[in-house]
Amino acid sequence: MRNMTEADLTEVVLERYASTPDPRLRTLLHTLIRHLHAFVREVRLTEDEWMTGIQFLTRTGQMCDDKRQEMILLSDNLGISALVNMVSAGVPEGTTESTVIGPFYVPDSPQREWGESVLLREGADRELIIHGRVLGPQGEAVPGASIEIWQTDANGMYDIQDRSQPEHNLRGWYRARKDGTFLLKTIRPTSYPIPTDGPVGELLQLSARHPFRPAHIHAMVSAPGYRQLTTHLFDSEDEYLDSDVVFAVKSSLIRTFERNESAEAAAQWGVKAPFWELRNDFVLSRDE
Amino acid sequence: MRNMTEADLTEVVLERYASTPDPRLRTLLHTLIRHLHAFVREVRLTEDEWMTGIQFLTRTGQMCDDKRQEMILLSDNLGISALVNMVSAGVPEGTTESTVIGPFYVPDSPQREWGESVLLREGADRELIIHGRVLGPQGEAVPGASIEIWQTDANGMYDIQDRSQPEHNLRGWYRARKDGTFLLKTIRPTSYPIPTDGPVGELLQLSARHPFRPAHIHAMVSAPGYRQLTTHLFDSEDEYLDSDVVFAVKSSLIRTFERNESAEAAAQWGVKAPFWELRNDFVLSRDE
Structure with a gap:
């Protein structure tokens, strides 16, 4: 033909x-x-527009290396990642909702002990204790689940974006106990701009969009027999909750970090007062 | 929201x-x-399918360098390039049709003199003479037009794919005379497979498609006041005309290369008999 x-x-x-x-x-x-x-x-x-698109996608691929994933960032910024998460989620009522993985996940992060901090530098302020349980859909304890978290430091950058941070700063995984309980120690997260020095930054500028994500902690929770959960814990006081640049906020994932000024409680958790506290359960669905 | x-x-x-x-x-x-x-x-x-797509596009971008454009190849193989050419062409009846540029165009190729060959190696067989005129839509001569051509060598590879070829082998541009006439010398083209050692090759394999393009010579013709024409001259005897892997064949671009066994004619053109000959005009539309 x-x-x-x-x-x-x-x-x-x-x-x-x-x-x-x-x-x-x-x-x-x-x-x-x-x-x-x-x-x-x-x-x-037009052929000129096509060529601009070809060059844009080429540069997006070429911006990627073992520490940067600009193609995921592009997908995130077009709302595609959030939509894929939405159409493929399909979790039962009552289990914890998932959201996008984003471009900053790093496999093989180190294990942290019970209550050990993922903050690897001195001078922590806004320390945050997260404790709770990993549960199944019937409320049963999930023994020995892995709870992996990653987040930016106070300067809004992940370890892999910032050479001044120790490797694996604010990144690591914890093992839940037999009764599903866990105790994580970190810092209260901050809102931050996604990287704007690449093709996705150009796109944001050309479309007059701000580059900010609301403060959040990434979490990936997995255990044999259960579906792996990739989610965020968002800070309820953040100003960008309604305009997340990557469209990943879900109401059920917004958490209030409680301020605690008790020196006694601080000593119990091994932090300095005042600190922040979150009681949070992760509820997994069964693997099918 | x-x-x-x-x-x-x-x-x-x-x-x-x-x-x-x-x-x-x-x-x-x-x-x-x-x-x-x-x-x-x-x-x-699904999220797994999404990640496979992200990695595929990332590798496609990373496969590109100054000599390879895998993202154009991907667009070509999905029929997008041919469709863009179709929707943006809109040339008046009677002018030469355009087709895709493909991933092997190289800017700043060298000028060739009247009748000089673009073949830069010894041992030419299947020599091909192309002569004709560059014309405007009313049949007027377009003086001094540039006619740039590029094609593979007999092994099916472009110079930029094949280190054994001299740089700019089978690539160059000619200046038409004041009466629009030109004389190009090259070799009769051959069908060839597109590069299959990258992501696009995987796609072809997964979709059980052959990788061949029918034999053609690329041409880009330009002159002040006229719209630049990017086109191909296809060989009418090729077996892949109906299954071009990049969907770029148009009937009006199919040419019959005439075999000429005359030693006298060969001497006149500066080639060895037998050789191949094509009388071909390029008809440009006005720039608007």
């Missing part, structure tokens, strides 16, 4: 991918091709 | 990009976001 209309061309391309052996991949490719072609036809994309 | 449905989320994302100052960019972003979100909802994209 050589003299094609626009609609013909899309049909020819779909037909050419019809031999894809894996049926799910075939569906993904067909649906993606139909939507991308519809986009091109609808906006009458 | 924190407790969103899938449709809510898309509206929130669109609203957040509504402040984009440039109206064309706003339209492009809004339309792209609507289609990408529709894709995610329609296929119920």
Whole structure:
């Protein structure tokens, strides 16, 4: 077929991918091709605009290395990551909601002992104690679950963005006890701008959007027999809760960190008063 | 807005990009976001599939350097480049049709003299003479037009893919004379596979598609006052004309290279008999 209309061309391309052996991949490719072609036809994309897009995506890929994932950041900023999380979540009522993983997760972070702080530098203020239980959908204790957390330091940067921080600062995983209880120690998180020195920063500038995420702690909770939970704990007092640049806030994930001025309580937890405290359970759904 | 449905989320994302100052960019972003979100909802994209896609696009960007453009190759293989060419072409009846530029164009290739060969190695066979005129839409001569061509060598590789070839082998631009005439010397092109050692090669393999392009010579023709033409000259005898992996064939661009066994004609053109000959005009549209 050589003299094609626009609609013909899309049909020819779909037909050419019809031999894809894996049926799910075939569906993904067909649906993606139909939507991308519809986009091109609808906006009458020019060759200059196409080339700008090609170069933008190329630079986005090239910005990635073992410490930076600009392609995830792009997906996050177009609301795609939040939507994928929404369509694929499907957790039962009563279990903890998930949200996006974001570009700053690092595998193989170190284990922290019961109540050990993930803050690896001196001069902690705004210390935060998080204690609670990992539970299953029937309220049963999940023994020995892994609770991994990561967050920025007070300057709004993750360890992998900031050479002045020790490796694995504010990053690590804890093992829950047999009764599902855990005790984490960190600092109260802060709102921060996503990295704006790459293609995604250009996009934000061109679209006159602010780059801020509301203060949050990332958490990934897993245990055999349960579905892995990737979520955030958001600070209820943050000014960006309604305009998160990556669209990841869910009401059920907003937490109030309680201020505690008791020197006695501080001594009990091994922190300085005043400190912040959160009682929080993670409720997992069963793996199917 | 924190407790969103899938449709809510898309509206929130669109609203957040509504402040984009440039109206064309706003339209492009809004339309792209609507289609990408529709894709995610329609296929119920899983987080694992999303991550596979993120990694695929990241590797595609990282495969690019000054000699390789895998992101263009991806666009070509999804039929997007051909569709962009189609929707943005809009040339008047009677002018030469355009087609995709592809990933192998190199700016600043050297000028070739009247009748000089772009083949920079010894041992030419299948020599090809192309002569004709660059014309405007009313059939007027376009004096001094630039005709740039690029193609693979007999092994199916472009100079930038193949270290054994001299730099700029089978690549260069000619200046048409005042009467629009030109004389190019090259070799008859061959069909070839696109590079399959990167992410696009994986895609072809997963979708059980062959990687071949029908034999062609790329041409880019430009002159002040006229719209730049990016096109191909396809070989009418090629077996892949109906299954070009990048969907770029147009009937009007198929040419028959005439075999010429005359020693006298060969001497006249400065080639060895037998050689191949093509009489071809490029008809440009006016720049608007």
